[in-house]
Amino acid sequence: MTRARKLTFQLTPLLDLLLIVIFAQYLDVRSTARRETIELEASRTLISAQLDEALRQLIALREKLAQMEQRVEVAETRSVEADRFLAQRDLIGELVTELFRLPEGTLAPLLQSRTASGPGPSASDLAQLQSRLKALGGGQSDRVVDHLLTFGEMRKRMDVWELYLQDNGSVVLTVGDKRLTFRAESADAFATRLFEAYKTLPEPKSLVLLLVSYGDAKFQSLKAMLDGLPQALDRIRTDAGDRSRLDYAVLGFRPKKS
Numbered sequence: 001m002t003r004a005r006k007l008t009f010q011l012t013p014l015l016d017l018l019l020i021v022i023f024a025q026y027l028d029v030r031s032t033a034r035r036e037t038i039e040l041e042a043s044r045t046l047i048s049a050q051l052d053e054a055l056r057q058l059i060a061l062r063e064k065l066a067q068m069e070q071r072v073e074v075a076e077t078r079s080v081e082a083d084r085f086l087a088q089r090d091l092i093g094e095l096v097t098e099l100f101r102l103p104e105g106t107l108a109p110l111l112q113s114r115t116a117s118g119p120g121p122s123a124s125d126l127a128q129l130q131s132r133l134k135a136l137g138g139g140q141s142d143r144v145v146d147h148l149l150t151f152g153e154m155r156k157r158m159d160v161w162e163l164y165l166q167d168n169g170s171v172v173l174t175v176g177d178k179r180l181t182f183r184a185e186s187a188d189a190f191a192t193r194l195f196e197a198y199k200t201l202p203e204p205k206s207l208v209l210l211l212v213s214y215g216d217a218k219f220q221s222l223k224a225m226l227d228g229l230p231q232a233l234d235r236i237r238t239d240a241g242d243r244s245r246l247d248y249a250v251l252g253f254r255p256k257k258s
Contacts, residue, residue, distance in 0.1 A: 157205065157206075157207065158205055158206075158207040158208065158209060159175065159204045159205045159207070159208045159209070160208075160209050160211060161173060161174070161175050161208060161209070161210045161211070162174040162175075162210075162211050162213075163194075163210055163211065163212045163213075163225075163248075164212075164213050164214065164215070164254070165213075165214035165215060165217045165221060165222060165225050166215050166217065167215045167216045167217055167255075167256070168217070169183060169217050169218060169221040170182070170183050171183065171184065171190070171193070171194075171225060173194070173197050175201055178201065180197040180200065182194075182196075182197060184221075184224050184225070184228065185220070185221070185224060186224050186228070187223075187224050187227035187228035187231060188228065188231070189224070189228070190224045190225055190227075190228030190229070190231075190232065191228040191229075191231035191232040191235065192232075194228070194229075194232035194236075195232050195235045195236060195239075198232075198236050198239075199239075203243070203244075204240070204243075204244045204246075205244065206243070206244055206245065207244070207245050208244055208245070208246045208247070209247055209248070209249065210229075210233070210246065210247070210248035210249070211248070211249055211251055212225070212226075212229065212248055212249065212250045212251060213250070213251040213252060213253070213254040214252075214253060214254070215253070215254065215255050215256060216253075216255055226250070229248060233246050233247075233248060
């Protein structure tokens with residue numbers, strides 16, 4: 001009769017194996033948790049960065065919107081100011097047009113009087129002036145305003161000196177707010193006196209126009225002025241050098257300059 005074998009279990013190795021399995025599962029769970037924590041932290045960092053960028057863009061958009069609103073306000077203000085300016089320009093143009101609209105028959109005698117007592121503008125100059133005045137008085141206010149603006153721009157870039165021979169023979173030089181008076185009985189004396197007056201003036205601009213007119217003075221005084229003008233201007237041009245260019249125009253007879 002065969003003897004039965006006795007089954008025995010070694011518990012220690014089984015327990016060791018169980019501990020290894022449990023520890024392996026623990027490590028896997030811990031590793032998974034750490035990985036998920038890292039991924040969560042990265043996700044939070046990304047979301048935070050995205051929120052910061054969105055906030056920055058929102059602030060920039062708000063600032064841009066504020067700038068656009070400000071530009072709209074400025075544009076509206078300028079539009080109102082432009083409308084006001086156009087209305088004022090039209091009104092000024094209409095008023096000045098009325099000033100240029102001289103009664104029929106009064107312009108020709110006024111222009112003819114300029115050369116009645118001596119030299120003055122040529123017949124061609126007078127004809128052009130008459131045509132220009134009629135055009136300015138023709139009701140086109142824009143043309144009048146353009147004429148005034150053009151004249152204003154010219155005055156900014158040039159000096160206009162006025163030389164007037166009074167009835168009593170004295171000569172008045174007007175430059176801006178300054179008035180200088182002198183007398184001269186000969187061309188040489190006139191040239192000297194005008195040059196001396198010029199030396200008391202501030203440095204002129206690059207272009208100077210001398211406008212000459214005269215009242216009901218004696219022929220001798222008028223001749224001394226007209227003959228002495230070229231001499232005086234030659235001396236002034238030599239003294240000014242390349243700094244200034246001088247020229248003059250005789251406007252003719254103009255009585256009793258105030």
